Each structure stands twice: as structure tokens, then as C-alpha cells.
Amino acid sequence: MASGKMEEAVMRPVTLIRNEEISPRVHLISWRREDDFLPGQVVKLALGEGETPRIYSLCSGNREEEMAVLFNVREEGSLTPRMAALRPGDRLYVSAPYGTFLGDEAPAWWIASGTGIAPFYSMFRSGLGSHHLLVHGVRYLNQFYFGEELQREMGSRYVRCCSREGDGEVFQGRLTAWLQQQASFPSGTRYYLCGNPLMVVEARDILIAGGVPWGDIVAEIYF
Numbered sequence: 578m579a580s581g582k583m584e585e586a587v588m589r590p591v592t593l594i595r596n597e598e599i600s601p602r603v604h605l606i607s608w609r610r611e612d613d614f615l616p617g618q619v620v621k622l623a624l625g626e627g628e629t630p631r632i633y634s635l636c637s638g639n640r641e642e643e644m645a646v647l648f649n650v651r652e653e654g655s656l657t658p659r660m661a662a663l664r665p666g667d668r669l670y671v672s673a674p675y676g677t678f679l680g681d682e683a684p685a686w687w688i689a690s691g692t693g694i695a696p697f698y699s700m701f702r703s704g705l706g707s708h709h710l711l712v713h714g715v716r717y718l719n720q721f722y723f724g725e726e727l728q729r730e731m732g733s734r735y736v737r738c739c740s741r742e743g744d745g746e747v748f749q750g751r752l753t754a755w756l757q758q759q760a761s762f763p764s765g766t767r768y769y770l771c772g773n774p775l776m777v778v779e780a781r782d783i784l785i786a787g788g789v790p791w792g793d794i795v796a797e798i799y800f
């Protein structure tokens with residue numbers, strides 16, 4: 578059962594269904610969903626029973642048959658290179674979902690860098706997104722994971738920022754530069770930040786300088 582509280586990390590074996598490299602060195606893996614969860618929650622993953630696990634946002638809808646996670650391969654990392662080499666049928670150890678970075682129907686801006694899009698994609702696939710603006714910042718155009726679907730479904734409420742390439746359609750620059758160009762930030766809106774620590778801190782400072790109350794900012798940092 579999903580809960581908002583940090584739970585004891587009891588790790589349960591699951592069988593991998595899919596492992597797809599959806600962009601260079603970025604993988605989407607999935608297994609059969611056996612738990613309820615709230616969109617925005619995370620799980621702990623490990624390859625062995627006694628191993629120190631790592632934390633990942635769930636990246637699938639909460640009524641879908643499979644549970645998915647999106648991750649970057651850290652070449653020198655202890656888990657991700659081995660996780661990237663898994664094949665369907667291999668075993669993975671997964672904790673129960675937990676966490677308090679939760680989406681709801683209320684108006685919000687979803688601001689993500691890189692694989693930080695995962696919890697927002699989970700929220701979107703769980704039926705949220707009508708009152709939400711999704712801002713995704715990446716370095717290269719092929720890192721707009723799920724971009725076609727998001728563009729089709731969210732239209733102008735999906736803003737793509739690309740810092741090292743352009744195609745005439747996306748905002749060329751970092752997402753923090755896009756934020757800085759906004760004339761104002763709507764009130765009565767929550768601002769969700771997810772991704773690398775530098776982006777989260779810079780975006781938070783821009784929002785606060787733009788008059789967003791501290792209490793309206795929610796952050797999940799991938800460190």
C-alpha cells in the first residue's frame with residue numbers, strides 16, 4: 578500500500594519486463610506493478626538482496642500494468658551501469674513506493690531537468706496535466722523523453738528548453754533562462770522542481786525573486 582511516509586526498505590524481487598535505451602545512456606526499465614502508489618513517489622532499487630539501494634522516481638501511470646523507472650547511466654556508478662545491462666527476465670529488488678512529492682489536480686508548474694521529468698510523466702500518465710505547465714530542460718534535443726506524446730497531449734502547456742542545440746521550435750537555453758524571461762509567475766499555483774541540485778537551487782531562487790511564496794515551492798532533488 579502506498580503511503581506518504583518513509584517506509585522500512587524491505588526489498589522484494591521482481592522480474593524485469595523491459596529495458597530500453599530511449600536516449601543515449603538513458604534507460605527506461607519496467608516490471609509488473611504489484612503496489613498502489615501516488616504519482617510523484619519513488620522506490621528504492623538494488624540488484625542484490627543485501628546491496629545498498631538507490632532511489633528512483635516512478636515514471637509510469639499509477640493505473641498502468643507496469644511500473645517504470647527512467648535513469649541515467651553514471652559510468653562510474655555502482656548501480657546504473659549494471660542496471661543498464663539487465664535483460665527482460667532478470668531479477669531486480671524493489672522497495673514499496675514512498676515519498677511526499679505528490680501531484681494533484683490543483684494548478685501547478687512542473688519544472689524538470691533531465692531525468693527529473695520522471696515524476697511529472699507519472700503524474701501525466703496518472704491523469705493529471707490539465708491545469709499544469711510542464712517545463713523540461715535538457716542539453717540535447719534527443720533528451721526530450723516522451724516529447725512527442727507530451728507535445729501532442731499538453732500542447733502549449735509543454736515547454737522544452739535545450740541548452741546546447743536548437744531546432745527553431747524549442748527555447749534555446751537553460752530552463753532557468755526561460756524562467757528568468759517570464760514577466761510574472763501566477764499566484765495560486767504550486768511550483769514543483771525536480772532534477773539536479775544546481776537547477777533546483779537556481780530555479781528556486783528565480784521563483785522567490787519573482788514573488789512566489791516559499792511555501793508554494795516543492796522540490797525533489799536527484800543527488
Ligand SMILES: Cc1cc2nc3c(=O)[nH]c(=O)nc-3n(C[C@H](O)[C@H](O)[C@H](O)COP(=O)(O)OP(=O)(O)OC[C@H]3O[C@@H](n4cnc5c(N)ncnc54)[C@H](O)[C@@H]3O)c2cc1C
Nearest residue numbers: 631632633634647648649651653654655656657692799800
Ligand atoms: C529522491 C531521489 C530520486 C531520484 N530519482 C532518480 C531518477 O528517477 N532517475 C535517475 O537517473 N536518478 C535518480 N536519482 C539518483 C539515483 O538515486 C542515483 O544516485 C543515481 O542513479 C546514481 O546511482 P549509481 O549507483 O549508478 O551511482 P553512484 O555509485 O551513486 O555514483 C554516482 C556518481 O558519483 C561518482 N562517485 C561514486 N563514488 C565516488 C567517490 N568515492 N568519489 C568520487 N566520485 C564518486 C560516480 O562516478 C558517479 O558518477 C534520485 C535520487 C533521489 C535522492
